[in-house]
Amino acid sequence: MNLPVFHDDPVCAECGHCCSSTVPGHTTPEQWGAPDKDEMVRRMTDAFQSGDWSIDWWDGGIGDHDGDVLSVRPRHVDHPSKQLRDPTWGGHRCVFLTPSGCKLPANERPMCCQTLEPKRGGRCVTHLSKEDAHRLWIPYQQQILDAEKTVGGDPDDYYYDERPVGWW
Ligand code: SF4
Numbered sequence: 001m002n003l004p005v006f007h008d009d010p011v012c013a014e015c016g017h018c019c020s021s022t023v024p025g026h027t028t029p030e031q032w033g034a035p036d037k038d039e040m041v042r043r044m045t046d047a048f049q050s051g052d053w054s055i056d057w058w059d060g061g062i063g064d065h066d067g068d069v070l071s072v073r074p075r076h077v078d079h080p081s082k083q084l085r086d087p088t089w090g091g092h093r094c095v096f097l098t099p100s101g102c103k104l105p106a107n108e109r110p111m112c113c114q115t116l117e118p119k120r121g122g123r124c125v126t127h128l129s130k131e132d133a134h135r136l137w138i139p140y141q142q143q144i145l146d147a148e149k150t151v152g153g154d155p156d157d158y159y160y161d162e163r164p165v166g167w168w
């Protein structure tokens with residue numbers, strides 16, 4: 001997958017606001033080791049145990065795929081710690097956002113974050129949409145379920161909150 005990435009852009013230094021003012025970016029399966037499925041389960045299990053990552057999903061089918069599509073993204077702050085699933089969007093801060101920006105190394109950020117093209121005036125351009133990211137996850141649904149099961153996650157226990165709160 002050849003997508004443009006934008007690291008340490010001076011526009012971001014001026015902005016300091018971050019894409020997560022609305023919602024954390026989504027990762028891609030390659031960032032967890034795909035196509036090596038065992039490696040993916042190992043890495044996602046560790047991530048879920050860290051408490052910094054959650055399972056989100058695309059409601060309904062994408063293309064020929066029927067049903068919801070799971071994916072992995074950073075947690076929101078104030079997320080109840082025992083709930084791994086979190087479809088929340090809008091107005092919640094990403095767990096990795098600090099006053100000086102994202103605390104993850106640039107090349108370890110979710111691919112939706114790395115491919116967001118910085119533009120002044122809040123006009124940043126998305127090169128990997130939420131739907132695009134979920135389409136990439138379709139072949140790896142079982143690996144997310146396996147990692148979730150390993151950490152004792154309950155697919156029916158999830159947290160949803162779209163309170164319009166400030167970014168910080
Ligand atoms: S990607 Fe956009 S919103 Fe995020 S810090 Fe950079 S300029 Fe600001």
Ligand code: SF4
Binds near residue numbers: 025103
């Ligand atoms: S991972 Fe980093 S760049 Fe992505 S939403 Fe969170 S703070 Fe922003």
